[in-house]
Amino acid sequence: MSFNKLLERQIKKYLPEDYFLQEHLGRFIQAVNDSYEEYERDRKLFNHAFACSEKEYIQINDQLKREAKLKHASIQHLKETINKFKGSDTHSYSETDDLTNIINYLEHELQEKKKADALLQQSEKRLRLALQTIDDNVWEYHFPTRTMTFAVNEKSILDLDRNEYEGKENLIWWQTIVEEDRHIAVETFHRYMTGEISKHCIEYRVKLKDGSTRWILNRGGVISKSKNGRPITIIGTLTDIQNYKNIQGELTATANRLSHLLINLQTGVLLEDENGVVVLTNKKFTDFFSYPGSPETLVGIECTDLYESSSALFKHPLEFLTNTARHLKTRLPINNEELKMADGRVLERNYIPLFIDDIYRGHLWTYNDITERKRSEIKLKRQEEKYRSIIANMNLGLIEVDLDQNIRYVNQSFCLMCGYEEHELIGQNASDLFVKDENKQMVANKNSIRQHGLSDAYEMNVNTKHSDAHWWLVSGAPLYNDKQQHIGSIGIHLDITVQKMLQRQLEEAKQIAEKSVHAKDLFLANMSHEIRTPMNAILGMSKQLQKTTLNQQQQSFLEIIGTAAENLLVIINDILDFSKLEAGKVTLEEIGFNMHDLATNTSRVLKLKAEEKGLIFEVSVEAGVANVLKGDPYRINQVLMNLLSNSIKFTKRGRVVLNCLLNNDQPQSQELQIVISDTGKGMDEAYLKNLFNKFSQEDESIARSYGGTGLGMSIVKQLVELMNGTIEVQSKKGEGTIVTIQLSFSKGTENDLPKKDNSHVEAHILADKKILLVEDNEMNRVVAETILNQYGATISEAVNGLEALEILRQHPFDIVLMDIQMPVMDGLEATQHIRRELTSNIPIIALTANAVKGEMEKCIQAGMNDYLSKPFEEEDLIRLIAKWLGRETHFGPVKATSIDDTPLYDLCKLKQITRDDEKFIIKMLQVFISETTNSLNNLEQAFEQKDIRQVKFLAHRMKSSLNNLSVAEAANIAEKIEKGNWSAPDSPDLKIQVLALRHIIDKVIPMIMADYPELHY
Known part of the structure; x- marks a missing residue:
């Protein structure tokens, strides 16, 4: 019977007509009923509060407070009424004691509850103070009020604001949780409300004030409950686990990579857990044991089934199963276990047990197919026996030592090399016997690399039984047993004492030769320096002498001196160039140049020499060659001058031709082919092989007949190669020579051309x-x-x-x-x-x-x-x-004038030479008029006598004096007469040039005499 029913029965029994007392007792019953049904009603109110606004929540809370006061007042009023009733004389109750006991019990329970609540509040207060001292963020959630309280201290690892969340509904805190993770917190609190859990540990992400997100760990549990076991307050902590998550992500990525690596290994892999279930395998494993399907289909299968199903593939199935079971039982690592298969294959197996914190977590099997290796070992063993017998019959010493350098085997040749008998060597330490102190570290290093399977050869000065001056060539290699275990080293020794003596003599001879070469180079450099010093005086004074008044013979002598000095300077420069090339000290320019102009200027210097020998001299540059190329025009000119000079020098009749062809045209570059051909004396095929050697000439008569140092072609080849080009020479004795050069240049613009100094x-x-x-x-x-x-x-x-x-x-x-x-x-x-x-x-x-x-x-x-x-x-x-x-x-910019405006003569150059000496100018003009008149008369006379050679000579003499007075038009005609290829002595074209020269001279001389009256003729 419920407590409510018991009270109703007592009232009807003892107070059938006292309605006043019935009314008060009824109110008491209601109060008691509220006490026992308190949780059920509060739960409904809580549920309602979660869905109502803050205002509504305050109203409900006030209502609960009022009802609590009313309940307390009713109990007190009931107590007073009963006491009054017990003291009344008009009523006599024999069973009121039951009702009094009930009331006293209820009052006692209320008092005890108040004491318990006070103690609980003190305990909670102490707990909060304690939690505020830890590093994490401590929080408390109160279910009746749905409020969150945070204990945020200075060590807080999250940027939480106590005032922002203190005493607020937990919905405000939930808004800081990343939306995708918010359901985790909501579901956890619902489980608390339904009584499913009393503690929790969850992870989710929160948004910080700067917009970033961090992972946190939320842990907590119930610290106070109602009488019906429902939670009233839970307390917990927020821990920043972002770094842990970062590490966890890296570990996961690493694990994925390792898993991918294992799956794609050429080694068969089988990973089992502690229960013998397949966790991971790869394609190589399924191939080894012919398992159908992909490796993923084996995951989750009992490994015992795999062993038994594949045992038939082994040559000795029972042995395989027995050994496997033993490994699983002992859980000791096994390396390089050989398994012979029924089909002739040989597999090598490794067993690796896995322990984590000393707890067995599974094991890893690895399988490798070593069939070919085993076959090779057998073959190698046979070959070893074969070569042992060969070496035994050769003059090669063979020695085998263990890992401690103790001798295990020697052949007879080695005994002869070292002077010891076999019984004196076996068991002895090879390093102590033969290796000198200065070589011990080297030998130790050699032994170290043997452990890594490396072989090499080296030379070493050793001690033998009777000498300490022997040299051995040692070829060492690691030594393995039948199970491919490293057990020592094997060495083949050759006595090279005689060779080392010869080598030492050769090195000494080399040093002497190098000193000789260095002395030669130093001599050449000093000699060239000493020669250039007087050459400076010769050339300088020759040019100063040219400024003075000279007669024809003196001028001729001066020209010979200048020519000889220039030729000597060319030879000196060749020597210097060769020395620089040999020393690698020549650098190339990278400037713009015009190949047409370069070839033309080169030909102007050499054309006169060719025509003096009666040679046809032709120069052509293909039209497609770019106007501006980038390279070193000075070195190109040096190469062309050298090659053309050789062609003219060694050609007595015929022609010398320079062709520059476009071999390959690209948007940014061009490849040119420069061909120099002549009809000269040519070269023997045997000499062509030595053509580019320094100081190379075909025979001694060449130097006597033609001069030269024999360095030219060597310099040319090195310069061409320095420009990343190639040179090829074709020649036949008596038929001439063809030199072909391939060079590549970048294209340039007008801005890349060097500026002329005017x-x-x-x-x-x-x-x-x-x-x-x-x-x-x-x-x-x-x-x-x-x-x-x-x-x-x-x-x-x-x-x-x-x-x-x-x-x-x-x-x-x-x-x-x-x-x-x-x-x-x-x-x-x-x-x-x-x-x-x-x-x-x-x-x-x-x-x-x-x-x-x-x-x-x-x-x-x-x-x-x-x-x-x-x-x-x-x-x-x-x-x-x-x-x-x-x-x-x-x-001084050049004045642009028309032909008609160009003066017939100009004394600027003469004034510069004479330093504006008026008397000297008058004297020079007198010499000019006299010599020019005489030379022109003699030229006309030679033409009448059909003496073409004398005509050219006189035109050459006149040209220099005409140039000194800048009689440009007459000088050009004189040059045409001098260099023309007149086919007949009475050539009409030559006659026209002679008449034109006379016409201009007849104008110039009267004009000069009119400008300078003091002249007398």
Whole structure:
């Protein structure tokens, strides 16, 4: 019977007509009923509260408070009424004790509940304080009020704001959870409400204030329940597990990669768990044992079934099953277990047990097909026996040692090599017997690489029984047993003592040869330097002499001197070029050039020589060749000049032809084929093989007859190869030679062409400038002083660097011209003293006969400002000095004039040569008029006598004097007469040229005499 029914029966029994008391008792019954049915009603109210607004929730909460007060008041009123009733004289109740006991019991229960609630609140308060001290974010959720409380401290790993969530509904917290993960939290709280769980541990992502997301671990549990076991409060923590998730992702990716690797291995793999169930296998495994289907179909199958189903494939099935069972039982690693198959194959199996925290978690089987390896081992063993017998009959020492270098086997040849008997060697340590102390580390390293299966050969100086001066060539290899286990090393030894002695002698001879070569190169460099120094004086003074008045014989002698000096300079340059090429010091320019102009300019230099020998000289460049190519035109010109000079030199009659053909045309580049052919004496086929060797000439008569160093073709080949080209020579004795060169160039534009220097040097550009000339060679001082005095400079001289320092300390100068190689103190050292001791910034220009690359860099590093190589051109020297003195040369643009406006003569060049010396100009004009008139008369007379050779000679003589007075039109006609190929002595074309020359001279001479009346003729 329920408690409610019991109370109703007591009321009707003892108070049948006392309706006042019945009313109060009825209210009491209702209060008691509310107490026992409290949870059921609250649950409904809670459910309703989850779905209502905050305002409605407050109203419900207030209602509950009012009802609680009413319930307490009813109980107190009931108690008072019963006490009153018990004290009444008009009523007599014999069974009221039951009702009083019930009321006392209820009151006692209420008091106990209040005490328990107070203790619980104190406990919860202490727990919250304790949780606030830990690093994680502690939270508390109260089901009746649906509020979240956070204990956020300074160590919080999440950017939570206590004020943002404190005392708020948990819906606000749920909004921070990533939408895809929000159901996890919702479902967890519903399970709490239904009583399914009393604690939880879940993971989800939350959104932080900066918009990023992080993984958190939410753990918690119930800390207070109602009497019916429903949760009232749960408490938990939020832990940042983002780093763990990152690591977990990496581990997962790694596991996937490893799984993929295992699946695609050429090794058969079978992975079982601790229960003997297949976890992973791969295609190679199913192929080995002919399992149908893919490897995935085996996952989840009992491995025992696999063993039994495949046992028939083995040559010894029972042995296979027995060994497998033993491995699974002992759980010890097994390596390189050989399994013989029924079809003749041999598999190698490894068993690897897997333990995690000392707990067995499964095992891994790996299978490899070693059939071919076993066959090879058998074959190798047979071959080994064969070669052992061969080596035993050869003069090769064979030795086998174990892993500790103890000798296990030697053959007779080895005993003869080392001087020991076999019984003296077996068991001894080979390293201690034969290896010297300085080689022990090397031998230890060799033994180490043997353990990795590596073989090699090396030479070693060893000790033998009777000597310590023997050399052995050792070929070592790792030694394996039948199970392919490394058990030592095997070595084959050859005594190379005699060869080492010969090698040492050869090295000594090589060193002597290298010293000789170095001495030769040094000699050539010094000789070329010493020769260039007087050459500077010869060429410089020759050019100064050309400015003076000379008669015809003197002019002829001067031309011979100049030609001889130029030829000597070519030979010197060949030697220097070859030395630079041999040393790898030649670098190439990368500038624009026009192949048509380059070929034309090259032909102009050599055409006269060819025509003097009566040769036909032809030059052609294919029309398709680009106007601008990028490369080194100076080296190309050097190659062409060398090859064309050879062709002209060795051709007595016939022709010399230069053809430049377009071999391949690309958008950005062109490949050219340059062909130089002649009808000369040709070469033997045997000599062609040595054509490009240095100092190579076909026979000694060539040097006597034609001159030359024999370096030309060697230089040409090296220059062509330096330009990434090829050169090929075809020749037959008596039929001529054809040289073919293939070169590739990038295409360029007009902007890539080097700018021409059209500057004109003024006569007094160095006026009032003081120049210190430091030069030990008297001839070079005379040349430099002669040139510089003409431009108005004041010159002081010093013969070495030390003397230059003393002069600079005492007198100021505007610039220093410094030679490099001088006695007492050279130019580099003197420059360093000028910069450091005198702290002078005076411009210093190096003048040196050393044309080797790197000389300029040395000069600049020493503190010099610029560099000029001897022999130098006069205008190059003056321009360089003017540049560093701040006196720029002037540019003289060419005036565009029509033919009719061009003057018949111009004395600018003559004035420049004579330095505006009026008397000297008058004298030179008198010489011009006299010699030109006589030469023209003689030319006409030679033409009448049909002496073509004399006509050409006189035209050549007239050309230079006509050019000096810039009688351009007459000079051009003289050149045509000189270089023309006149087929007949009385050629009408030649007569026309002679008459035209007479016509112009008859105009020029009267004009000159009219401009200069002081002339007398």
